[in-house]
Amino acid sequence: MKTIILTILISILVACSAFGTIKLPAILSDNMVLQQQSNVNLWGWAEPNSKITVKPSWSKKNNSTVADANGKWELAVKTPVAGGPYDITISDGKPVKLSNVLIGEVWICSGQSNMYQPMKGYHNGWFTDETTDAINLAKPSTPIRIANVELTYNREIQQDCKVKWVVNCPETVANAPSVAYFFAQYINKALDVPVGIIHTSWGGSSISAWMSKELLQNQFPEVDLKILETNGDMDYPQNKPTVVYNAMLSPLRNFTAKGFLWYQGEANIRTPEQYEKMQIAMMNSWRRDFSNLEMPFYYVQLAPFKNDKIPEFSYGYFYEAQANILAKTKYSGMVVTVDVGNEKIVHPPKKKIVGERLAYWALAQTYGFKIQYRSPSFKTMSITGNKVQLEFNEADLGLHSSESSATGFELAGEDHQFYPAEAIFSGKLIELNSAKVDRPVAVRYCFRNGQIGHIYNNYGLPLIPFRTDSWEKLR
Template identity: 40%
Template sequence: MKPSKFLLLLCTALLFSLNTFSKVTLPAIISSGMVLQQQSNVALWGKAKAGSKVTITTSWNQKAYLATTAKDGSWKLSVPTPKAGGPYTITFNDGEKLVLNDILIGEVWLCSGQSNMEMPVKGFGNQPITNSNELLSDADEPGVRLFRIEKNMSRTPLTELNAKWEHSNSETTGQFSAVGYQFARMLQQKLKVPVGIIQSAYGGTIIEAWMDKKSFAGFTDVKIPADTVKMIKNEPFVLFNAMINPIVGFNIKGALWYQGENNWFTPDTYDKKMEAMVKEWRSIWGCGDFSFYYVQLAPNAYPNGKDKLPVIYEKQAKAMQLIPNSGMAVSVDAGSQTTIHPPDKTIISKRLLYWALNKTYGKKGVAYSGPVYQSLKISDNKAIVSFSEIPIGLTAYNKPLISFEIAGADQVFHPAAATISGKTVVVQSDEVKSPVAVRYAFKDRAEGNLYNAEGLPAAPFRTDSW
């Protein structure tokens, strides 16, 4: 027998042997230590020998479920989960048992975006996180589980991940998203149920990289490079393929999104892209219109920005009307003039949490939105601005209001004095005798300090469309 023919037969035999005796294999997201969404039908999937039967037994109800593998060995089914609790086990059996241990039932959230979401509790080089050591010293919490996806990119959809579920402690938490971890920890404390938080974030990236290929229908400003060109992280859909696709289908209650810094110079279609991304994520995830809460960018001295940041402010605010079951956490008072990575991530996590507590978990007494611009009235040389979302009024905490500007018909804006009067803000300037328009914190570097009495900030706004 010729050597080449012998090798071919040997490889065929080995492949047949591996297929015959292949064991149940599971994706990284389905493993010991995971948190499954409570009171839902959660998806489980994996691979086994082609044409075989896989029995899945869940310890919380001692019921067995049967899956039949496809020709490629893949299988998928869903199982019902009870109220929060655990730890439990899940046993997979195709003739050989595979047991997952230490499984909790509770609430599951995804946190995604670019560097402000990626920024870990321990901070970046020379860029700290406020109270990081205190957070780390208090991180031993068995009811919080972390799943951090390593940064990766691909032009084709992947199913494998280099990641694992981990217990929250000072070491694992130090590496994890400061926004995501604090949201999960506070949610666990408020609801008193286990919380699993999944991190999929990559610094310096654009929204287009996180969108599925199907999401680009109708957009004319997206260029997809040829496969012969070296791949970069800001190509369309390469991060979705590598860092989102492998977990699609794993039941989540909601998603947190902190991104936009790399889209500030091309903001025109940002709101529509957010809408398209979320719509497609929800469609392929298959667990309904899960909650989607996101962070409006903070003021910053962008290089050669020329005040383009306010345009993305508006697009982010508009996205809330385009995306059902969504909410925006405002950070106009929580930025930094020296870094694009503001250190106070606690306040951001809290504001995301307020949206979740009220809108997702029904705690109606918890405020979630700051003042929202509603209307403008001109009275002599004064502009009177009215707001919604101010049930018991406005405040600047005994400090003068800042970052208000006013303009007349010449469309030239001047710094203005602004005072709270009941449930309105009165704006005026000696430079403008007949005001027409008002802007608030509508520049790249402009911070804001207008709040409702519940302590939540107003987002930057303008009354004009110039």
């Protein structure tokens, strides 16, 4: 690994000498957004031991540092309140100028295909709802900027990646990740500040692909890392441990951002217990990478999909693992999407509501807005005869169904066999019964693969799938 890094540094220094100027990482470029009212990191490469000066147009102060013996330099620059555009001049005697820089809020967005899904949709007719106006009416004057990291992988940690900041226009918005873009759009309207989204995701990627080698070695010895000792191309690298992290996440770790958005899990649907531990470990690891142990991490619970190749309760157990992550972590939030899925489409087209629900969490927990943002969740159960009464959190005004009848509830007796239940709304409570269960002992809601939920609180937030039993997993 040391040999590879040294080779990279030598190549960078040769480039610096050849062109007689500073080399910057790709993420530091024209059109970027920097986090407001922060000490943001700027870094790059130059001649060894050369003096580097940084002059932002928002300040009269000259910032300076000295490149180390390998030519690497880094310094922190204080940013003002949101605004712009500004310029930044970086010089070792021969200046490099970054133009059209905005100051605002920056979020890093990652995951697999449901995060990657662009506003224009996928091939094979997989479309994204409610994007036509957003694409066609996109204006460069709207202060939303997008940086899409190109797909790549590497067995070793990389210092840079291929990425370019672009302004808001029809062509760039069409290729923007839809969940992240709708999040940015909502945050921009709510805060009236520029928003930058750094998008680094890969369809079909497993969570271990986004985790460092050291983290996997130390906490998940069951993960086979032998692929890192091989040479040549990889088949499906997005499913291999750490190689995507090395090339698409680690190069961004110096960039100062407000928080993370995460939408991933389908690739790990068969291993919910391991996934729960992995996401918690990854969240903490990323926060250490970005030098902020309180960095917000908001993620999306999977949407329903009827996958006949996996056991019928796989999604339910995975929902449970994702809900457990929320209960066990700080500075985190979970968006529920049980109502926006499609049992036949793994990429549900309703991405706008997902992005906006992520924005609710950010506005409430990160920006201090006094709004409703949590989905209702199971609280208590009482049983009288053949009837079950349920009470819920985040449902002070009660719950309701958007359909003519409430579906998704199931009851089971001591035989552990679940049957559909009729639901009756009674104020803040829901009463259940089933003609096939005389003595109910357990309830499940939207726990089977592909079950779509239509139970909401008065703020339009869907009920989190749940079970009241702790029985050994039914397959």
